[in-house]
Amino acid sequence: MNSCTERTIGIGLAVVLSCSLWLGGCGSGNESPVDDRGLSIRVTEPVQRDFDKIKEDGVLRMITRYSSNTYFLHQGIEWGFEYELVSRFAREHDLALEVVITGINESPYDLLNSGKGDLIAANYAATPERQRYVDFTRPYNLVDQVLVYSSELDNPPQTIEELAQSGLSVTVRSNSSYFHRMQDLKEEGVDIDVNLVPNEKDTESLLFDVSQGKYEVTVADDNIFQAAFSYMDGLVQGPTIAEKDTIAWAVRNNAPELKKELNNYLEGHFQLREDKEPKRSLFLQVLRKRYFEGGRRLANYYSPNPSIGESDGISPYDDLIKSVADSAGINWLMVTSVVAQETKFNPRAKSWAGAMGLMQVMPQYSEVSDTTLLYNEEINVREGVRILKRHLDHYSYMDSTNQWSFSLAAYNVGEGHLADARRLAIDQNKNPNEWEPVADALLKLMHRSYYRKARHGFCRGIETVRYVREVKNRYEIYRNVLTMRQLELNQSSPGVLGFF
The missing domain is CATH 3.40.190.10 (Periplasmic binding protein-like II)
Structure with missing residues (x-):
């Protein structure tokens, strides 16, 4: 639980398994038959969404597969060659990153052209067949x-x-x-x-x-x-x-500015010498070594078979978090996402503002008299969940989506700054019970013309807005990956009940 001026951890992430799996089909764009070269394409007219719109939204959506060389989870943390390479681009442009995982019978090209994602980063070769429907960046391998x-x-x-x-x-x-x-x-x-x-x-x-x-x-x-x-x-x-x-990233063929920005980025990491041999940046060399030359260590992170692997859960603290969250009546995966966001599951973490332990509990808000006990995993999680539950109860009159958004914001920035933002939303004739106008007000509280009139003064609202987006997006990662693995297990082992 961070103060208003603390920096949040990581890049915002969301995973959507697929339109067809979750929504019954993408349902946008023109319909066309299956391509004669094996590509199942339905959306042939790309939406208008170039880099200016991506910057305006603050979110870059990456379409990929769940695998060890693209994107996967290990102990609740996101990994993968493609994920890390795209993440660095997103950070350099101050963008949150959402990850869209293609699901059963889903075409990544449909996801791209329908606007569900902005680039395909999945170790894809730039083939003529694919170039009939999408454009490609310069190569990175x-x-x-x-x-x-x-x-x-x-x-x-x-x-x-x-x-x-x-x-x-x-x-x-x-x-x-x-x-x-x-x-x-x-x-x-x-x-x-x-x-x-x-x-x-x-x-x-x-x-x-x-x-x-x-x-x-x-x-x-x-x-x-x-x-x-x-x-x-x-x-x-x-x-x-x-x-x-x-090997290159695919983008919509009407997104030249996005392609230009991606090309500028990739040129700094991969070039071909005069002899046509590749020249890679140190960062790209490190990624290649980690994911393609890492030996058996990679098997500790990812297994393509859902029946094997070191861990049957999301994080090292699944049993503890499930027990505490279930007792409090709140979603354990959301709590897990908070822990990942706050400390990446480091029980000894302490912020410059004094927040302690897995859930970064501030001692002044804790009911534990001996603050050193906040480094105890169980005590810390119980205190963090208690505080989070208090916020959820405070906003219980809202629908669940807004309830969680406001509760996470209060957990991050405190109720005082959040109340300032809600008052500002009212002043602007907007609904103080809807997260979007309140998030906009939080951003305004970074400017003197607004915060000088606020009861609690300046707030670095961009961090709280990102915090809420990142925690909720990571929750979607956990929920969808668990579902995906369950589907895989059911396909490979009919009659087996449950994976986790």
């Missing part, structure tokens, strides 16, 4: 496509031609660049049998299935294969079927 065999195969084919004659099926997604390459090979006279799987299967999941002998052959980018090979047994690398695919 070059990769080779390689065949990957199950180690259970005896004498796997050593050439593409041998594979075509072997009768083996290559398992890929229909919307992948690997499928496009299979079609190109067929046009070149090399007809390989292809087994198409649902598009929600990412490359890492398919590699895992191949390692378990479920499929005989798949295709992967060489960097993804090397990362998986370091912690998956049962994989054998085959011949290269495509060289130096350019």
